[in-house]
Amino acid sequence: MFEQEKLSIESELRAFCQARGLPAPTKVQWSQLPFSGEWGISTSLFQLAADEARQTGNKINVPQRAAELSEGLAAQLGMPGGFARVEAVKGYLNLYFPVPAYTARVLESVLVEGSNYGRGASKGERVMVEFSQPNTLKAFHVGHLRNMILGAALANILEAAGYEIVRANYIGDFGKDVFKWLWNYIKRHKGEQPPKQDVTRWMGDLYAEASRELEADPAGEAEIRDLFARYDAEDDEIRTLYQTTRQWSLDGFNEIYGVMGIRFDRFYYESEMEKPAKVFVEQLVEKGIALDERAQNGPVVVKLDELLDLNEEKYRVLVLLRSDGTSLYGAWDLALALAKFQEYDLHKSIYVVDVRQSLHFLQVFKTLELAGYADLMKKLLHLPYEVVNLPGNVVISSREGVVVLLEELIREATSRSAAIVGEKNPELDAATRGKVAGQVGLAAIKYPMLARETTKIATFDWETALDFNGQAAPYIQYAHVRANSILRRVEDETPPAQLPTHQLDKSEIELINLISQLPDAVQRAAAEYRTLHITNLAYETARAFNDFYNQCPVLQAEPATRAFRLGLVAASRQALANCLALLGIQAPDIM
């Protein structure tokens, strides 16, 4: 937000170095001044001092030299334009903002830009974010939540950063597991219909049953292959059953997406990739990249390490077709990657898929490179995230039916939230309470998925997931509600054309400081693919707002102060709402 000011200091720094025969400064690193009631930016001169020592070959005390340099620079700068105060402290150059002018700049840009505040200029590039990828005929559980929430938030953040986004979903509606489920259904549940509620649980239960039955049934494998063959031969009965059961799942997924507030621009299906995948595999065999071992009753594979002449085991072997000629998901992923670029002009194609698939994507991407798609391959990015476990490091398993169902979690969170809303704010009518309960309950379960490093395993337990206090989404929502409840009382007033100035309280300056950081946070979150930067800022902003709320009366303040604070409250509400929107979390007006 303060690029101009930074650039002007940077050019002063270069002049300073040149005049003294110092090495040219490398990229100047700016950081936020540690907040102590004043607001500004800071850079350090340690690097410059170290570079100087290296250049001259003299042994010097770097911290001492950095202190000297910062003092010299501060003296030369005097009172640079755009700043209120400059100081040199322990090798740092600290530049303090003229509070009234910068405050006005921050608040005005928030209020003018509104819901666009924080958005960057268009980058003129299109990025596809593929996420969710649920498997039909299986349960939708809390393990899938992290992917869904993370993918949706990343898409929002990249969009805000200036990319054009294609939100893609890749439905797992094909493969052995599907026919395993159908096999069990035909044998034990023929004619049964799914229940009205929790379709995916019923699906998942039958899948777990299929897994158990298959282990006990030596003829099962052959029967499943037979179903597969009948599907392939376009057998009416199997095709119809396949379509019907698949649709049950898809309807269940759509219901969940609706509740979660998640949408997609493009759906891909595994079942559509099978045919193009086989064609592509044939080409790979012809090119000598894939090895057809079917004559020896083996599969079709890509022996990546051998092809690359590596001694170590790095890429290993990617299996594309089974020995019976049916295709595997590695082959489908090759076809899918090509399909995406055929359809869209993409700057990047991101796959939000859990970390256990890392080797798989490494293999798929490398195979595409070897097949002559090196340029395309460079645009593919697997964004891994760690899994969600149950307490005691228990792995959530569809196969064993050990799951916490997503629908159940949403229901529990919503009803818990409804009880708390009723207790905290008994005046609300039932309809409003229901609405707020939904907003708060969903927010509470989404937030922890976004507020930690993706490299860390998340543990799901009911107590933490349903704890609405402290560092959690309801805290941020509550700050938004508080701001709103002040503004609600002055809806009829016309805000002044220009915000009056007044002596700012420490808590006001800190709040403005945090609000001003949103545009940078968006760019950084997008560049690093980390939603964490937004959750951190949202929480910090909410905390600063609560502090302000406690320290500074708004409605009862002197007219000028009152008018200024109303502007600050409006800007705070906007900044909080924008952060929450990026995270895919709703900002209630009341709770």
Place this chain on the structure above:
RNA sequence: GCCCCCAUAGCUUAAUGGAUAAAGCAGCAGCCUUCUAAGCUGAAGAUUCCAGGUUCGAAUCCUGGUGGGGGCGCCA
């Protein structure tokens, strides 16, 4: 056997290679006659897993350990 990830307060987690390692939860002591107390203020709580190394400077980078998790030819 090979590869990847993780380790920070009792617990869950933050922290551009930079100033005194920051929050929440749990526990302790306070604050509602004021815009919603889902809040705020205190006090307490850390040898950042260990040993080396790089650097003016390391929780952060490198090497080697220890402990835990994950992946590795016909599931997705």
